[in-house]
Amino acid sequence: DAGVTQSPTHLIKTRGQHVTLRCSPISGHKSVSWYQQVLGQGPQFIFQYYEKEERGRGNFPDRFSARQFPNYSSELNVNALLLGDSALYLCASIQQLGSGYNEQFFGPGTRLTVL
Amino acid sequence: AQTVTQSQPEMSVQEAETVTLSCTYDTSESDYYLFWYKQPPSRQMILVIRQEAYKQQNATENRFSVNFQKAAKSFSLKISDSQLGDAAMYFCAYSIGGSQGNLIFGKGTKLSVKP
Numbered sequence: 001d002a003g004v005t006q007s008p009t010h011l012i013k014t015r016g017q018h019v020t021l022r023c024s025p026i027s028g029h030k031s032v033s034w035y036q037q038v039l040g041q042g043p044q045f046i047f048q049y050y051e052k053e054e055r056g057r058g059n060f061p062d063r064f065s066a067r068q069f070p071n072y073s074s075e076l077n078v079n080a081l082l083l084g085d086s087a088l089y090l091c092a093s094i095q096q097l098g099s100g101y102n103e104q105f106f107g108p109g110t111r112l113t114v115l
Numbered sequence: 116a117q118t119v120t121q122s123q124p125e126m127s128v129q130e131a132e133t134v135t136l137s138c139t140y141d142t143s144e145s146d147y148y149l150f151w152y153k154q155p156p157s158r159q160m161i162l163v164i165r166q167e168a169y170k171q172q173n174a175t176e177n178r179f180s181v182n183f184q185k186a187a188k189s190f191s192l193k194i195s196d197s198q199l200g201d202a203a204m205y206f207c208a209y210s211i212g213g214s215q216g217n218l219i220f221g222k223g224t225k226l227s228v229k230p
Contacts, residue, residue, distance in 0.1 A: 033217070042119075042206050042220030043160075056217050090160065092218075101148060101167070102210075104218060106160035 002027070004093045004107035012113045013081050021076045021110045023091030031055070031094035032074045033104065034066060038087045048094075049074055078112075086114045117142045119209050121221035128197045129229050135182075136192045136224045138207030146212030149183065149190045154223075155203040163205070166190065168212070194226075202228045 005024045013019050025032050031050040035043035048056035049068035068074045078085055088111050092104035118141045128134035140149065151163040166174045166183050174181050178198075182191045194201055207221040
């Protein structure tokens with residue numbers, strides 16, 4: 001089975017531009033989460049989607065948005081890029097195992113550099 | 116607010132020896148999960164071990180085990196018989212039970228393994 005895929009692998013943008021990052025979850029998983037990992041820090045939760053509905057949102061500005069498609073793939077959009085948005089963006093495919101526990105499988109990430 | 120603290124930015128261990136990574140957390144919830152994730156230099160985050168807060172028995176996975184002290188809100192990871200492939204960033208993480216996909220991570224501990 002294919003794991004979580006993310007595209008692109010690397011991306012360089014300039015301040016003020018817009019970026020779209022993409023994620024395909026593991027087949028059969030209906031939920032994804034997005035995280036931002038700034039260099040030297042742990043990942044920070046941005047969004048979670050389940051069955052195309054937003055289920056959670058972290059403490060990020062409205063410049064960050066996401067959506068999930070009928071095939072459960074997802075896009076993360078960031079508008080008006082700032083230098084501080086430079087980070088590794090991780091997508092996690094979520095498997096619901098019951099009893100309130102959900103296991104997350106992470107993709108390789110997209111490295112975004114804002115100049 | 117829930118927080119996760121890893122007080123050791125870097126640790127080093129000799130191959131075949133044992134090392135313990137520390138983690139403390141703060142929460143007022145009674146139903147939660149704790150995790151250790153490994154992020155090798157290739158970036159893909161993988162789950163090493165998880166612990167359900169309601170279980171008193173410490174989780175073990177082959178050479179990896181945890182020391183879960185619920186009252187002290189401490190969750191350390193012990194790696195036995197360290198191998199060169201164990202070198203990576205290790206992140207302690209927390210999630211509320213029933214939460215669909217919001218992991219709260221610590222800042223990580225960089226583990227080096229010396230041959």
